[in-house]
Amino acid sequence: MSSEDAAPDPYATPLVFGQRLQILRERRGMSRQVLAGLVAMSASWVKRVENGQLQTPGLDMILQIAEVLRVSNLAELTGRKSMPIALFTGPGHPRLAAVADAVNRFPVGSQSAPAPSPTHIRARLARAWAARHSAPNHREVIGSLLPGLITDAQLSVRQANSAVQRRAAQASLSEVYSLSQFFLAYQPDASLLWRVAERGIVAAQESEDPHTIGVAAWLTGQAHRDSGPHHYDAADEVNLATLRFLEPMLNEAADDVRAITGALQFEVGYTAARRGETGTAWRYWDSAREIAEALPADYYHPVTSFSRAIMGAHAVTIAVELHSGTESVRQAAQAEAAAIPSRPRRARHRIEQARGYHLDGQPDVALATLAHAYEAAPETIQYNGYARRIVLEETEAKAPARRRRACELAARIGLLRT
Incomplete structure (x- = not known):
């Protein structure tokens, strides 16, 4: 393809707002009709803005468009370098580098240090979740705990001496990755978030534990949904497949399994609401509420917050x-x-x-x-x-x-x- 055929860079030349909008919309593979529906306007309105027949919309509409197109920096859409506001990727947390290093490190071979016991790792996880829920600076708290937890949980898997021990260690490792996703959400490293999500799913499947699988799926479904409209189907696939796996167990299930099932029901409704499917959204909310009402009054799921x-x-x-x-x-x-x-x-x-x-x-x-x-x-x-x-x-x-x-x-x- 010649250079003339390539899509222009929306901020390499002084393009007007409508041209930038069209380029960014097409890069996301989104039609005018879809964009219009997501910002409560008409497709003809989008076309006229892109063609320059209408003036640049107000800030409220610009922000809605930026949200829908997942534009992380308003300057990409407006062309105004005076507006370098990252909307959907927050500032990098001071502890991000240490967490990333622990995730990216790939230790192999034998380890001289013995792994902490599974009981010890689970106790540390419980304290980490409690700290996350109680601390106003929760990212700082879990960011300080994660590097050690990631390293020790990985070590526990490698040093497991039996299939039973290995499955238990994989369940703890998956939960550590789940905790990591809460820290990494909205950080300026999307690839790291996805790496952690994928590792969490793999560890959960290796654990063969229904609750662990449910939690990993809950977080992966959110990652898909928050990636934009073209990932909604993937979010539904993860959530619905996991519900089909969990629902036959509910009659004999522990509270945690029932809670993660309810949390997944809500997630399906959440994605439906993003699509504008009112009936489906409230139907799944009702299903989740029924599960919540059947849980003890004081129950509170430590990962998803699912509860009455x-x-x-x-x-x-x-x-x-x-x-x-x-x-x-x-x-x-x-x-x-x-x-x-x-x-x-x-x-x-x-x-x-x-x-x-x-x-x-x-x-x-x-x-x-x-x-x-x-x-x-x-x-x-x-x-x-x-x-x-x-x-x-x-x-x-x-x-x-x-x-x-x-x-x-x-x-x-x-x-x-x-």
């Missing part, structure tokens, strides 16, 4: 993903954040509530809710693209008081670093 307490938060997410502002606010009013014991999960719920208020045209309430999210877990809001988008938009609000509050929050979460 989380179903209200899940309802807010479904309504928000369906772009229903009124329903989002209604669900947000019913869901009690204080009932969620995990600080990062409580902060995530506050962010979902803020999205609902923003959809409903209540930006002041949205900003106040994001402030509550920051109080619960600052690192959650710092790395969440939706929260960053709302705050960034409101820094240009016409109302001076709102603009000031948004700028103050933006400075706290690191959006306005100079």
Whole structure:
């Protein structure tokens, strides 16, 4: 193919917004019709923007388009180098390099040091999950623990002396990779996240443990869904295949297996909501709620947060993903954040509530809710693209008081670093 036939680089030349939009859309293999549906506009509107017949849309619409196209830097879409805001990839955490080194290291051969006992590794994992749920700076906490856990869990697998020991060690290793995915989400190293997800699935399958397999599938399905609309089918395949594997066991299953089944049911509904499939989304939410109601009242899954307490938060997410502002606010009013014991999960719920208020045209309430999210877990809001988008938009609000509050929050979460 000649150089003239190659697709132009959207930021190598001073292209206008519409041209950049068309190039980035086509690079993702997305039709105008699909893009239009995802931003609640018409295909003809997209065509007119791309052709320059309409002016560049406002910041709110630009941010919606950036979200749909998974544009990590607004400068790619706008051409304005003064807007290098990474929306969906947060700043690299100071502990990322150490975690990456532990993941990428590939020790082979015999090891002189004996592996920690499986009981010891599981106790460390339990402490790590507890710390993640209780610490406001949860990424810092688990980032400090992961390098040692990854190394020791790998060593435990290599030194296992029997098939039973090896399966147990693989289950622990898979869980360590699951914990790693929580740290790596929204970090500027997508390939590392996928490497960990794939290793977690392989270790889970080697463990032959239903709960471990369910957790690894839950995280892999999320990774697919968050990769964009063209990966929704892959997310469904992972989730539905795992549900077909788990559901025949439910009558005799332990609480953890039932909980991961409920969590997977919700994930199918979540993906359906992303597609705009209202009936399917709420049907799977109902199925998940039935499982949650059958669990003990105080049960709380240590990885997925699945529980009775989380179903209200899940309802807010479904309504928000369906772009229903009124329903989002209604669900947000019913869901009690204080009932969620995990600080990062409580902060995530506050962010979902803020999205609902923003959809409903209540930006002041949205900003106040994001402030509550920051109080619960600052690192959650710092790395969440939706929260960053709302705050960034409101820094240009016409109302001076709102603009000031948004700028103050933006400075706290690191959006306005100079």
